[in-house]
Amino acid sequence: MSYIDYYKILGIPKNATEKDIKKAYRKLARKYHPDLNPNDKEAEKKFKEINEANEVLSHPENRKKYDEHGKDWKHAEEFERAKQQQQQYQGSRQQQYSGDFNESDFSDFFESMFGGASRQRSRSTMFRGQDFNAELQLDIKDVYASHKRTLTVNNKNIRITIPAGIENGQVIKIKGHGGKGVNNGPNGDLYIKFNILNNTSFKRDKNNLYTTVDLDLYKALLGGDVTVDTFNGKVKLKVKPETQNGTQVKLKGKGFPVYKKEGQFGDLYITYNIKTPTKLTDKEKELFTELSKLR
Amino acid sequence: MIMDRENLISVQEFCSLYKVPETFITSLYEYELIEITTTDNTQCVRVTQLKNIEKLIRFHFEMDINLEGIHAISNLLNKVETLQDEIKRLHNKIDFYESN
Incomplete structure (x- = not known):
């Protein structure tokens, strides 16, 4: 776990105003947002960094804590005590990404400084749960006939039918097996990409x-x-x-x-x-x- | 609440839950970015469209993209999707010839 320079990620100086931060975030979001870069893992990685930087810098309490102790992240435990007293921030929709994210989408550095509690969605709106993506490697012989298979996704066993004739690189959607919906919103979907290995003479x-x-x-x-x-x-x-x-x-x-x-x-x-x-x-x-x- | 039987949600309720103005949804419809179904004089959207509408909401409210921009982006994203499918197909074809 190493120190992350959130200002550098957003390309702003240390004395940037809230308006500057918002502007920089939006500019980068328009470039790297996963909605605008489908199936682009590099853009997704970059956007997660941008989103994390924005989570910290766009909220005064988090920013203050980061500015004071950011480089000294090893003493994060001490910060936790202060965090308890910290009021939950009230963000605005414009400042937060509400797409498909989960705990692991934030860096260890962020987790150690701010923990999970600081990342609260300000909205009480209903949203679909996040979509999960998984990859499944199968031998070509396995997809010659339809068969059932049990997969474990996020500690849940899901029994699916793999239809015969599925192609290499094909993605199938398992409806409702993604993340839980927010505020009674529908669950997300599970997308499985099939990698078909062919070691036959065919x-x-x-x-x-x-x-x-x-x-x-x-x-x-x-x-x-x-x-x-x-x-x-x-x-x-x-x-x-x-x-x-x-x-x-x-x-x-x-x-x-x-x-x-x-x-x-x-x-x-x-x-x-x-x-x-x-x-x-x-x-x-x-x-x-x-x-x-x-x- | 959500009309489960028909998988429809009224525009009014949708806007209330998602905290977006109804005019935004109407505009999306006018730009042919979403479909609106009228049932018993109530304008509704299909639950299957939720994922897409959420994406359009993010474009507008999080990324500050206006409706003309969203319209252009949606068209380009459709093309990206088609091209990605084509690339996948061609990759499989290359694998086929390279392994010969």
Whole structure:
């Protein structure tokens, strides 16, 4: 935990007036506010710093305490006693961010100096609870079929159904499982981002799967049967005579499940990779030479 | 109170709870930033819109952005969202080709 220069964060001098602080805060809020920077973690981090600086400097009592003892944060306990006598401040809406924040959104430095009690919302208005964001890493095999899974979010177990066919990076909303609403406002929502790992031999593009199958020269030339792996088992394919290297065949409905469309599947595309024989025997060389003379 | 059955909340009650003037909500409607539903001669907003309306309230009352600004920002944010979805899709596509 290190000292935080709140004046520097807001870009204002130590003798800044309340008006200056408000102006600086609003200017930076318009640049870094999470509402204006969706899914931007850097902006969110920056805004938390700005918000914290504003929490301290925009309230005279907090500012006074910070100015007097800020650098001496290690003696924060002593400040706590003084804090008990401190009246709860009456902030204004214009000075406080009311978006999605929780205890952990303030620095250790702030917590040690001001504790949780100093951060009271001045409004008695109803607001939705904060939205929670979580990430879930799954193997591609886990999302081939719908299944139920229990997640622990903020010490609460939530049982959710993970629909088959969910995509890498996809976010799903679990309604009402975010933070509690303020003053009887509705609860926030839980957003889960899925990171899908794929260590199989199948490449996925949405609902379609792609794979490569090795084919020996003779089967490619003369045709025949080949057994190939699909995502959910093996299938036998007929290889046409004179199949060229790189030929792609489509196995309809053997791809990945279509998200939230039960029973529907994408296709599996198989590319043949023809392997030419190596370490030829003298007899083979002789026969290949003979063959080459026929063309 | 909130009409649970239809998931609607009257504009009047909303404004009272959120301590915002009714004219602000009306203006948001005029700028086509929110939808207002009239039921039994009462203007209401859908509870599903609350998150968005709260965001618009923050723009105006916390960040001091006027309605024209909010209108422009909302349009740009919609574009950002579309582009972020597109980036996600393209990332998955790049992963597909890079792993080949």
